[in-house]
Amino acid sequence: MVDFRLSEEQELIKETARQFALNTLLPFAARWDEEKIFPTDALRQAAELGFAAIYIDEAHGGVGLGRVEAALIIEQLAYGCPSTAAYLSIHNMANWMIAHFGTEDQRARWTDDLSSMKKFASYCLTEASSGSDAAALKTRAVRQGDHYILNGAKAFISGAGDAGSDVYVVMVRTGDQGPGGISCLIVEKGTKGLSFGAQERKLGWHSQPTATVNFDDCAVPVSNRIGAEGDGFKIAMQGLDGGRLNIGACSLGGAQFALDKSLDYVKERHQFGRPIAEFQATGFKLADMATDLEAARLLLYAAAQKVTDKAHDATQYAAMAKRLATDTGTRIANDALQLHGGYGYLMDYPIERILRDLRVHQILEGTNEIMRVIIARKLLG
Known part of the structure; x- marks a missing residue:
């Protein structure tokens, strides 16, 4: 460690x-x-x-x-x-x-x-029929001269839409089935054949657009390919180690906010003639929230150092940190809502928003079930 x-x-x-x-x-x-x-x-x-x-x-x-x-x-x-x-x-x-x-x-x-964020970017890997099984993606790019012709669709793309991102980093199939047949292309907004589905109606993450990205005979220059043909899956997986750390960090930040708000609230809220902070059950709950948050934070920092150092077990630690941080963050936000009682359920208070925003972290960048698969495989060799 x-x-x-x-x-x-x-x-x-x-x-x-x-x-x-x-x-x-x-x-x-x-x-x-x-x-x-x-x-x-x-x-x-x-x-x-x-x-x-x-x-x-x-x-x-x-x-x-x-x-x-x-x-x-x-x-x-x-x-x-x-x-x-x-x-x-x-x-x-x-x-x-x-x-x-x-x-x-x-x-x-x-x-x-x-x-400079003069332009905004989105990352396109997930498809409706290949979420956790990313290597099974079906969006295909067929080379014709100095262009690839793309057909297919990407689902749940953050930043996607007419008022969203300008640049789309897209994983596409240029070869046979499996990881070795995947390549990475840059598709720019305004490319003929690029379109977007309706904005998704989501539980949280309302400050960013989310939509399906469609490719219908979308012509993309070969010069927009990142890496060689067949490098796409390798590029995607290297990106995901860092992405998992960042999503874990998002959960830590939201959970810390929820914990801080709870500490303030329990000192102000009175029941049975005294602040609820004085009840042992409240103190025990807060103690567990703070302890779990700090444990997740330390593991995340350790994993981040391993990714920086390109350690042999970096992917395992990134998966461990993502799993623990996102599970812990959601649980802390939920505990914070419980401590707020009925007020926690109201939009007049920020806790329900934090809970809604953190919940998806257990799904994206690889579900936490997939994180367990990665960890177990590494442990078992």
């Missing part, structure tokens, strides 16, 4: 992200949720601090931080708004894939605009 005493620089990074969350995200998060606003101005302000290119090399327009620093940033942003922080995580992953695996020409075409 890794000893996690944050450095002075890491503490500064954490505090910068926290102040941004408190000043720019938290005051508006409830309205973004209620009115389903995609907060592009706030996202671009985040990009000014480097939060749209966290772990992209400085030589390629990023800030060149490691995965621990990324987790610190995303966690603090999620304290202000888990939904918006989660979109930033997805955008970072898509931007990193282009910067890390792309050519100099491709980086010149896209990474500057993505790092």
